[in-house]
Amino acid sequence: MTMTPAVKAILDNYESDNPGVKANLARILMQGRLGGTGKLIILPVDQGFEHGPARSFAVNPDAYDPHYHYRLALDAGMSAYAAPLGMIEAGADSFAGQLPTILKVNSANSWATARDQAVTAGVDDALRLGCAAIGFTVYPGSEHFFELAEEIRELSAQAKSVGIATVIWSYPRGGELSKDGELALDVGAYAAHMAALLGAHIIKVKLPSDHIEQKDAKKAYEGTDWAKQSDRVRHVVQSCFNGRRIVVFSGGAAKGADAVYQDARDIRDGGGNGSIIGRNTFQRPRAEALAMLDKLVRIYKNEE
């Protein structure tokens, strides 16, 4: 497929990366129904680790099968599919070359009490499974953040050297952050910026609220009206090297379809690159999920 100017413009921002990494970013940006637009939607399925199988899949039992998600991502024209080791392995051959995969290389679970994650896969796994990228979660604010930063620093350096891209999930959590603070605008922008500084190619954050958490940061946010979600998205994008890095936003817990669509419009209008949307799709019946994803695609294509 010939590269579009929109994708070329994005790739040009990754000026230190070798052709291997750029090719894998291009694979994601040229994939599916948003291919070539510079927008992307990623299907992530790591809830099995995070919440357990029944809480994740019992509502739609077909989703117990790893092939279900590969197929859903493919049929809906998604940009990539992200999952932990076992889930990727279970369909790696059946779907080889059909859609880019992101190997989630660290994971937590419902029983963990530390704000930390275990490294559960590596760059060698990503290579042997044909993945386009590794995915890694950091918890800015946590007392384990330094360890997490050092882990992704090593994994990302290794990945870059073999042409694999890095996606960082940056979720403020723990430490002295209040519960509201985890979603605060200043906190989310800071978390996104740290992911950029750590060398991420794609940054995944949550949609921030208009709360400002840090006393020291209040002055910097005063005098601007942060009521509109699209403005908050724009600030996060600005915090990612003024738009030089791809930023996608997560949809959070399953919620009403209209809210999902409004989020996407705000992401689009604020200059975000797209959505990473899991439970809101695979916890719905397949037909409903496909319809929702179709509408999201059209929103990002400015057709809705």
Added chain:
Amino acid sequence: MTMTPAVKAILDNYESDNPGVKANLARILMQGRLGGTGKLIILPVDQGFEHGPARSFAVNPDAYDPHYHYRLALDAGMSAYAAPLGMIEAGADSFAGQLPTILKVNSANSWATARDQAVTAGVDDALRLGCAAIGFTVYPGSEHFFELAEEIRELSAQAKSVGIATVIWSYPRGGELSKDGELALDVGAYAAHMAALLGAHIIKVKLPSDHIEQKDAKKAYEGTDWAKQSDRVRHVVQSCFNGRRIVVFSGGAAKGADAVYQDARDIRDGGGNGSIIGRNTFQRPRAEALAMLDKLVRIYKNEE
């Protein structure tokens, strides 16, 4: 031996594995009296580490000799024999090529207070001893789970690269789990799913009770009757990638023969792949053990 369609169908699910790993899984699935059926019974002897020699073997003193267990597994037509380093070394040459062995590479003991295990063997040992697989215990729920996950991630990646299969013993324990919770259905299914996500080829769990431990998971289990053990087995199998991974269930402490047989029938009827049964065999006189194993084989062959 020509591969049977039943075994071929199982192996096809391991679509990311190299021929070396598949050959070792095939060695286990084609071995002994259940060879070719897709069912398996594994003899594990790690009680020497866990409980000490006298508690394990005094009731049947022949069992102090490592050769006893190799011979028992062979004569009973078992699928594989699993044991720690020293036990495997002590018979590795005498029984070389006669039955697949699984090297248990981590171990705990009666005196340990942490919910953790020590790594006591490695993939290099498995190679030099001609083992078909490594075996590793994780304790989901324990404060040491992340470390255990990172250890098996490294060992398993190394094993896969040299054609050795991975068996994960997944035993929920510690943390905030109640004693009943360690055997709860939701907990057991979650533990089995985590083993699958960690990249296990064979998953070993305990037969779950009908208790539901996690408040957040209750909703997912409501409205279904979990009184039948075979239904609980089926849910665990479903949680292992909807049957794409081999799942075997352990028999627990020595108990009456009838209970052992009923467990096997429930495993079979629920779609489980088989049993891993230690104390219930080697703590009985050899003749009794052989009779019991004969009956278990016949149950799995649908002859009882």
Added chain:
Amino acid sequence: MTMTPAVKAILDNYESDNPGVKANLARILMQGRLGGTGKLIILPVDQGFEHGPARSFAVNPDAYDPHYHYRLALDAGMSAYAAPLGMIEAGADSFAGQLPTILKVNSANSWATARDQAVTAGVDDALRLGCAAIGFTVYPGSEHFFELAEEIRELSAQAKSVGIATVIWSYPRGGELSKDGELALDVGAYAAHMAALLGAHIIKVKLPSDHIEQKDAKKAYEGTDWAKQSDRVRHVVQSCFNGRRIVVFSGGAAKGADAVYQDARDIRDGGGNGSIIGRNTFQRPRAEALAMLDKLVRIYKNEE
């Protein structure tokens, strides 16, 4: 460019270093408007990690773009530009060969409670990004100082072996030091000396106050009048192997321009090698910043 005697004299002090390291030190010392004078001004932009993006850049939004800083350093005739991984990557190709870069390889952030930093980049990154040096912060006095010392010992040994120079930020902090003590003359001189002992090529410290913190050190400072800042600078320079190592001083928080100029004059008069100045430049409008840097250059050239 032909090397000047002033630079040659400095380089001769690095008598254990290979030609690669010396060439990179020379790149810095021969760069920009102070090139050849033996003086230097470095632009550091690591406030995104330390304080977050809005506190750092909202006052001058152009500074959200990493290219802004490369361009500012270049246009102002600075000696080098120092920043964390992502910031360097984002302009590494556009500005390749135009000015020396210092890769800041460890970082803290506003939410960290430990007096420690995470290693966020490595020597391999410095090589692939064409950096002249790595930068590393140690916290003398902190309970994490030994770990930090061991980290820079490994990174610096690796850097020296591939011809990359080492810059150490030495900031006394934590432990039993009082708040005033962190800026005390005896403490600052000790911190600078430790950086020299650790093998730094360039040492960055804060301008010390005339407070003496350590009871055991009071005797050594008695009988000298430490009221003049230039005398205190001279003592720090003396503590860095009697001037055999390059020492630069940081300007601290944004403050009035006159104070910045006075600091530079004191550094110059005390025999310091120059300034490392961040917030005082990029938090001003570009024109103001250029004017300020122009004046600083002229101070170091003895033109003001």
Added chain:
Amino acid sequence: MTMTPAVKAILDNYESDNPGVKANLARILMQGRLGGTGKLIILPVDQGFEHGPARSFAVNPDAYDPHYHYRLALDAGMSAYAAPLGMIEAGADSFAGQLPTILKVNSANSWATARDQAVTAGVDDALRLGCAAIGFTVYPGSEHFFELAEEIRELSAQAKSVGIATVIWSYPRGGELSKDGELALDVGAYAAHMAALLGAHIIKVKLPSDHIEQKDAKKAYEGTDWAKQSDRVRHVVQSCFNGRRIVVFSGGAAKGADAVYQDARDIRDGGGNGSIIGRNTFQRPRAEALAMLDKLVRIYKNEE
């Protein structure tokens, strides 16, 4: 020297070991006055680490010289000499090829409060010093046991790969064990069994008392009379793979000669392979020590 059937029978039990390891075990079993009998006496001198030089050697000052111990072991016709790095180095050339040495690769000391040891030598040292084996202490029951087990697992794997044998000192200590429990029969048998499971070629334990420590183990020991020391020795040997591993017993603190002789007779009568005896020899004058060792040799040869 032609191998005797007794030694050949022992070596045949090490069926997973390469010829290098077997040759080193043979060197020990064919050495000195017990050479060829299948029995052995080892002289260990690690009291300098454990108790300090004066407590160890002041009573017999010649013993401050490392050569004294090499010479004593040689002149008394011992099977091997075991000591820490410095002690072995100090005579490695003078006595090269004259008697097998065992390099003690971990050590504790009187001032340590943790039930742990430091690794103080490695397999590379054993190779360059021409040692036949490495020696390593584990403390079953200690909260550091898992670390110790992981250390010997790595050292032993490395040693086996280069043809060096492994001797494990297995001393129950710490945790919830009572003081009496450290010498209990069940505890000693369990500790010996764990050493065997960890892959030891030679297992060193203390002579156990008739105390049974573990509540869960009492049943397994009931109904047998454990009053005779030789029966307790036999149970320990049984716990080491039913006699498939060499087991030697330590003499403990210096005591009366008659007690030493009785211990040896009990070891012999219970099927143990021999003694490891330090303070009872080198803390006596050389002539007395030689006489005692002569008598011990004769006991093991069934001449007394």
Added chain:
Amino acid sequence: MTMTPAVKAILDNYESDNPGVKANLARILMQGRLGGTGKLIILPVDQGFEHGPARSFAVNPDAYDPHYHYRLALDAGMSAYAAPLGMIEAGADSFAGQLPTILKVNSANSWATARDQAVTAGVDDALRLGCAAIGFTVYPGSEHFFELAEEIRELSAQAKSVGIATVIWSYPRGGELSKDGELALDVGAYAAHMAALLGAHIIKVKLPSDHIEQKDAKKAYEGTDWAKQSDRVRHVVQSCFNGRRIVVFSGGAAKGADAVYQDARDIRDGGGNGSIIGRNTFQRPRAEALAMLDKLVRIYKNEE
């Protein structure tokens, strides 16, 4: 220079060492005015790390310059110069081949609260800087002793393999030792013995008092009069493999010249190999220091 019999006799005791290590020991033993006598004086300058620059050098400001110490050691005819990384680097070329250097590879500082040191240089540094030996401090008695022992075990093994000698500073400290106990005779002898067991070529300890600290050791010291310092030195030498290892004693804090001379006479008369003397020299004016060192040399040559 032709080797003298005295030096040859010492080198013969290092019977496990390769010619590279022996050559470096010979370089030290053949250097300067004591060259060939078997005695040695080492100039150590690590007070910059331990006490800071002003407390170390303000009394004699020329000593801020690293060349000062190289020059002092050379002009006074010392046997070797020991210092941390930066200090050695700063004169490595100017003084290359003129006197043996000992790279101090770990260091503490006044602000550290743990009885531990940071590794601040490595064997590779020693090689590239042309050093004859590495120097390392252990703190017997400290809760960090095991870590320190494991660090020097690795560094020393690496050093021996490339022909570099090992000097261990053995300073009892921390744990349950009383303040008096740190200098006790039994404690010092034990500390020296542990350094020997760890494989040191040269052992550096403090001159011990006649206090006996350990209750368990009292018996071994009873009945001997320890009032004479030379007798205490002799016991320490005896504890270092009966004189098979080089032992040097430190002079401690700056003190009166007569006390320094008496110490040297006692070291000589007790069979010690020499002094390691820092503050007592570089904190005096150069002329005084040279005079003092001249007198010390003559003492060791039995001329005073």
